[in-house]
Amino acid sequence: xxxxxxxxxxxxxxxxxxxxxxxxxxxxxxxxxxxxxxxxxxxxxxxxxxxxxxxxxxxxxxxxxxxxxxxxxxxxxxxxxxxxxxxxxxxxxxxxxxxxxxxxxxxxxxxxxxx
Amino acid sequence: xxxxxxxxxxxxxxxxxxxxxxxxxxxxxxxxxxxxxxxxxxxxxxxxxxxxxxxxxxxxxxxxxxxxxxxxxxxxxxxxxxxxxxxxxxxxxxxxxxxxxxxxxxxxxxxx
Numbered sequence: 001x002x003x004x005x006x007x008x009x010x011x012x013x014x015x016x017x018x019x020x021x022x023x024x025x026x027x028x029x030x031x032x033x034x035x036x037x038x039x040x041x042x043x044x045x046x047x048x049x050x051x052x053x054x055x056x057x058x059x060x061x062x063x064x065x066x067x068x069x070x071x072x073x074x075x076x077x078x079x080x081x082x083x084x085x086x087x088x089x090x091x092x093x094x095x096x097x098x099x100x101x102x103x104x105x106x107x108x109x110x111x112x113x114x115x
Numbered sequence: 116x117x118x119x120x121x122x123x124x125x126x127x128x129x130x131x132x133x134x135x136x137x138x139x140x141x142x143x144x145x146x147x148x149x150x151x152x153x154x155x156x157x158x159x160x161x162x163x164x165x166x167x168x169x170x171x172x173x174x175x176x177x178x179x180x181x182x183x184x185x186x187x188x189x190x191x192x193x194x195x196x197x198x199x200x201x202x203x204x205x206x207x208x209x210x211x212x213x214x215x216x217x218x219x220x221x222x223x224x225x226x227x
Contacts, residue, residue, distance in 0.1 A: 009155075034215055043119075043205055043218035044158075090157065101146055101165070101209060102173065103216060107157040 002027045004093050006106035013081045014114050021076040021109045023091030032094035033074040034103065035065055037087050044090065050074060061085070081113045118142040119219035121206050126224045128193070128200070136191045136222045138206035147189035148216065151175060152203040161204075164189055193224065201226045 003026045013019045025031055032051050036044040048059025055067045065076045074091060088110050092103040119140045128134045140147065146165050150158040160173030164183040178197025183189055189208075193200045203223050207216040 036218075041203075041221070041223070043121075043220045044207075046215045046217070049215050095160075102148055102160050102163050103158075105150075105157040105159075107155060 002093060002095060002104055004091050004104055004106040006089075006091055006109045008109050009107075010110045010112065012112045012114065015083050016080050019078050019081040019085070019111065019113070021089050021091075021111060023074045023076065023106060025072050025074060025091075025093050027093055031072075031074075033065075033067065034092040034094075035059065035063070035074075035076050036090045036092065038090065038108075039087050047076070047089075081111075083113050083115050086111055086113045119206060119208055119217055121204075121219035121222050123222060124220065126222055128224065128226050130226055131195045133192055133194050134224065136193070136204055136206075136224070138189045138191065138219060139187055140189075140206075140208045140217075140219075141187065142208055142217060143186070144208035144210055144217070145186070146209045147183070148207045148209075149173075149179075149181065149189070149191045150205045150207065152205060152221075158205065161191065200224055 005024045034049045035047040038044050047063050048057050050057045050067045058064045063078050088108050090108050091106040095102045095104050122137045148163045149161040152158050159175050161179050162181040164170035167186050170183050180192045205221045206219040209216040
């Protein structure tokens with residue numbers, strides 16, 4: 001079965017430090033991977049995606065993610081965190097099975113950036 | 116929230132009542148989706164529709180119903196058969212060829 005795991009419920013970093021939010025996946029075939037961010041009581045905002053090509057994907061707001069096929073990971077990174085980056089982050093993979101183009105989401109990781 | 120509107124933002128329901136959540140998109144997307152979000156559980160798929168007049172059940176469809184009579188609209192009805200309906204409901208749409216989904220702002224449903 002296809003799945004996504006976000007092993008950390010919460011990540012705490014100081015402003016200005018690099019941040020990493022971890023994601024691992026399990027799919028059959030080539031994965032289509034996504035990162036979204038959610039602010040309180042809001043919908044999800046798309047950050048970036050990996051479909052094919054370069055393993056380092058650049059996205060919105062200075063975020064990037066590294067696709068690692070051998071480790072089945074797709075970690076989200078940012079070189080210098082901002083307090084405004086504090087939010088809930090979701091990793092997702094496209095459901096290649098019965099649900100067609102729907103996404104399978106991880107449980108989310110809360111990022112807290114302190115000043 | 117990218118051309119998708121959901122209404123109302125907050126909804127309160129008494130036990131035993133059916134309620135309908137609205138989702139409208141002006142992105143000309145063929146595919147639309149409904150997800151349920153509970154704290155610590157991520158998003159779970161309720162129903163999805165790849166094209167007008169066609170929809171399929173997702174992982175947690177019991178107690179919910181949908182319709183897709185227009186490309187722009189994908190309303191979700193939470194019926195009295197849904198045993199624990201209090202949650203945050205998110206609607207999304209996409210072009211169904213490898214592209215990302217765009218999400219609405221969500222509706223928070225509370226059963227009193």
